[in-house]
Amino acid sequence: MLENGITQRCRAGIFALLAAALLVLSTAPARAQIGGSRYAAIVVDAGTGEELLAINADEPRYPASLTKMMTLYMVFEAMERGRVSASTRIPVSRHAAGQEPSKLGLKAGGSIAVRDAVMALVTKSANDAAAALGEYLAQGSEVQFGRMMTRKAQALGMRNTSFRNASGLPDANQVTTARDMSILSRALIHDFPGRYAYFSARSFRYAGQSMGNHNRLLTEYDGADGIKTGYIRASGFNWRPAPSARARGWWPWCSAAPTAASATTM
Numbered sequence: 001m002l003e004n005g006i007t008q009r010c011r012a013g014i015f016a017l018l019a020a021a022l023l024v025l026s027t028a029p030a031r032a033q034i035g036g037s038r039y040a041a042i043v044v045d046a047g048t049g050e051e052l053l054a055i056n057a058d059e060p061r062y063p064a065s066l067t068k069m070m071t072l073y074m075v076f077e078a079m080e081r082g083r084v085s086a087s088t089r090i091p092v093s094r095h096a097a098g099q100e101p102s103k104l105g106l107k108a109g110g111s112i113a114v115r116d117a118v119m120a121l122v123t124k125s126a127n128d129a130a131a132a133l134g135e136y137l138a139q140g141s142e143v144q145f146g147r148m149m150t151r152k153a154q155a156l157g158m159r160n161t162s163f164r165n166a167s168g169l170p171d172a173n174q175v176t177t178a179r180d181m182s183i184l185s186r187a188l189i190h191d192f193p194g195r196y197a198y199f200s201a202r203s204f205r206y207a208g209q210s211m212g213n214h215n216r217l218l219t220e221y222d223g224a225d226g227i228k229t230g231y232i233r234a235s236g237f238n239w240r241p242a243p244s245a246r247a248r249g250w251w252p253w254c255s256a257a258p259t260a261a262s263a264t265t266m
Contacts, residue, residue, distance in 0.1 A: 042178040044186070057178040058160065066176070067168030068121045069184055070149045071130050074137055075118060076192040077152075084136075086115035095142065096131035100169055103128040104206060116206055123204040124211045127167040134166030142166055146174075153180070156187050 040056040051057075078084045089111040097108040104126045106112060112120075117133050120126035134145035142165055149163035158180035164171040189196055204211050 040178045042182050044182050049186075054179070060160065060175045060177060062170070062174060063161075063168055063176045063181065065125045065168040066181055067149075067163060067166070067174065068125065068130055069181070069188060070153060070163060071133060071145075071166045072118065072121060072198075073184065073188055073191075074145075074149060074152060075114065075133055076188075076195050078137055079114070079195075080192070084114050086113065086118075088114045090114060090117060090132050090136040092128070092132050093135055093140075096128050096135060099127035099131050099167060102126055106132065118198055119201060119204040120206065120211075122198050123201055127169055130167040131165070153184070156183055158183050 040059055040061055041053065042051065042055070042057040043053040044051055075084070079086070084090075090113075092106045092108055092110045092112060094108040097106050097110075102125050104112075104120050104124065106126075106128045112129060112132060114133070117126075117129040120129040121133075131142055134142045138145035138148055145166055146164040149166070150161070153161040153163065153176075158176070161176040161180045162173055164174040168174070
């Protein structure tokens with residue numbers, strides 16, 4: 001009885017945390033969608049894998065820029081295997097340069113170092129850098145990279161996820177679930193613990209400009225240290241954090257219904 005009471009209070013506190021975080025990340029109209037039919041959330045104990053809270057956790061959702069978490073997983077894996085290094089320069093194609101914002105403004109025919117591209121993904125959520133990374137890892141084809149991402153997702157146990165591009169820009173066939181993104185989050189930390197510090201970067205300097213992290217929780221929620229936010233109209237606001245992950249061991253994921261007027265993918 002006591003244990004059940006503690007669990008209920010814990011879940012209530014977690015739900016309050018998720019709601020509060022979305023209030024920070026989203027615009028006023030989105031707040032009314034929290035808890036609605038389009039809302040999805042999951043919280044998992046990082047140590048045991050125990051599910052602490054799940055709301056529509058297996059319902060399909062568009063991942064938006066949380067897609068970049070898988071792009072980064074693929075980049076980190078390539079770095080571990082020696083295929084690329086932080087200093088490797090990757091070419092920028094016309095396709096990559098032409099991606100919709102958010103972007104760095106990379107020029108076709110130019111190049112960017114892997115480290116800078118990674119930092120651009122975790123801070124500015126740059127779609128041009130994501131496409132360039134995907135093309136490089138898939139020998140020139142972002143479509144092929146999407147297939148590679150999907151195969152990796154399946155290998156990690158993400159059974160209901162399909163990727164079509166490296167950035168998360170709209171594609172009707174690019175879908176995931178809250179549960180699957182929780183699996184990816186844990187895999188990022190478990191498989192590449194030495195690279196997790198990238199996600200806590202609050203800013204990134206490139207071409208003489210300083211760019212702040214789109215994840216406002218890094219500055220507005222005490223202890224937050226990652227991982228990614230995202231938005232497209234079809235998905236609404238997505239949030240995959242690790243608030244005080246090492247201390248509290250909670251791994252939330254949540255998504256609210258679309259409301260913002262902008263078509264920018266973050």
